[in-house]
Amino acid sequence: MRPSPLGLLGLSSLSLLVRDHGAEAFVPPTLSPRPSFAPRVSAEADRVARRPGAFLRMTAEDAPNGEKKKIVVIGNGMVGQRFMENMIKYDTDDKCTLATFCEEPRAAYNRVKLTSYFESLDPSKLSMTSEFDDDGRTSWYEENGVELYVGDKAVSIDTESKTVVGESGRTIPYDVAVLATGSFPFVPPIPGRHRPGVFVYRTIEDLEAMLAYAKENNVQSAAVIGGGLLGLEAAKAVADMNVTSHIIEFAPILMCRQIDQGGHDALVGKIEELGLEVHCGARTESFVGADGTSGDESEGSDSP
Numbered sequence: 001m002r003p004s005p006l007g008l009l010g011l012s013s014l015s016l017l018v019r020d021h022g023a024e025a026f027v028p029p030t031l032s033p034r035p036s037f038a039p040r041v042s043a044e045a046d047r048v049a050r051r052p053g054a055f056l057r058m059t060a061e062d063a064p065n066g067e068k069k070k071i072v073v074i075g076n077g078m079v080g081q082r083f084m085e086n087m088i089k090y091d092t093d094d095k096c097t098l099a100t101f102c103e104e105p106r107a108a109y110n111r112v113k114l115t116s117y118f119e120s121l122d123p124s125k126l127s128m129t130s131e132f133d134d135d136g137r138t139s140w141y142e143e144n145g146v147e148l149y150v151g152d153k154a155v156s157i158d159t160e161s162k163t164v165v166g167e168s169g170r171t172i173p174y175d176v177a178v179l180a181t182g183s184f185p186f187v188p189p190i191p192g193r194h195r196p197g198v199f200v201y202r203t204i205e206d207l208e209a210m211l212a213y214a215k216e217n218n219v220q221s222a223a224v225i226g227g228g229l230l231g232l233e234a235a236k237a238v239a240d241m242n243v244t245s246h247i248i249e250f251a252p253i254l255m256c257r258q259i260d261q262g263g264h265d266a267l268v269g270k271i272e273e274l275g276l277e278v279h280c281g282a283r284t285e286s287f288v289g290a291d292g293t294s295g296d297e298s299e300g301s302d303s304p
């Protein structure tokens with residue numbers, strides 16, 4: 001067994017960047033509708049949020065007799081999925097058809113339960129519909145007449161021709177396009193953040209990559225950057241992998257948005273009883289590898 005090649009400030013070999021309140025709403029620039037379209041999008045979003053069914057009526061009201069409106073949902077996350085379920089529920093006259101671009105390699109799953117994946121290692125346990133097949137699909141989509149494009153990221157919307165284009169080249173016409181693209185974790189520009197062994201904590205693929213890395217590199221120790229709710233959840237999951245888990249928090253206390261010093265003191269006691277190590281008031285300055293540097297080939301790229 002060889003030691004893992006990476007270290008964080010000399011502490012660890014696997015690092016998770018977790019900022020539960022640091023997620024940023026994600027509208028890819030290439031997907032931004034043209035400015036003339038933007039006000040209508042927000043008005044629609046507002047109506048959907050305020051009155052279930054209003055969106056459907058608005059969408060279907062100018063549909064010629066017998067013709068269906070096509071709604072293309074970009075993003076098959078929790079929100080995109082619930083939106084489609086509600087559309088189906090309220091579309092009792094069958095006036096709409098649905099299609100969804102799904103960037104991830106499987107259909108919608110419950111991201112809130114992500115940490116439970118460490119226990120089951122079964123994506124289907126997180127599915128928002130039913131069991132995934134080998135292509136990441138579930139029977140729900142076919143049963144409900146929803147076209148699902150798994151692993152196909154929408155890369156552009158043409159509001160003139162009213163089409164959405166996927167990374168695969170697939171071009172889908174729409175009457176209404178719904179952006180349900182969610183968010184992405186905010187990664188501070190810490191040197192070394194692109195190195196192998198540094199992960200964000202958001203998708204099943206992140207967890208699979210983390211587990212594979214830990215196994216391949218015989219990881220003994222991990223640093224979780226961020227001592228909020230999500231960070232603590234991740235740190236416990238890491239500890240359950242029999243890896244020493246260090247929680248690195250910039251603020252002087254854990255969960256600083258939720259609890260005060262007294263709460264922190266009690267919480268730290270409980271966490272340390274579980275064998276986790278807490279480092280508050282600690283600023284992460286760099287991710288340093290066994291080579292003593294924090295540089296890597298992809299340094300400077302925007303993606304974590």
Ligand SMILES: Cc1cc2nc3c(=O)[nH]c(=O)nc-3n(C[C@H](O)[C@H](O)[C@H](O)COP(=O)(O)OP(=O)(O)OC[C@H]3O[C@@H](n4cnc5c(N)ncnc54)[C@H](O)[C@@H]3O)c2cc1C
Nearest residue numbers: 075076077078079101103111112114153154181182183202
């Ligand atoms: C570990 C963890 C625990 C959490 N726990 C809680 C909790 O306890 N309580 C709580 O309220 N919230 C929690 N959250 C937050 C919650 O998961 C999110 O608020 C929720 O997932 C948001 O749903 P969404 O559909 O808007 O976005 P997302 O879940 O981010 O889904 C958006 C989907 O769109 C896809 N997408 C993006 N761009 C494109 C494109 N161009 N083409 C096609 N697809 C695209 C993305 O890949 C993604 O699959 C947690 C999050 C995590 C990561």
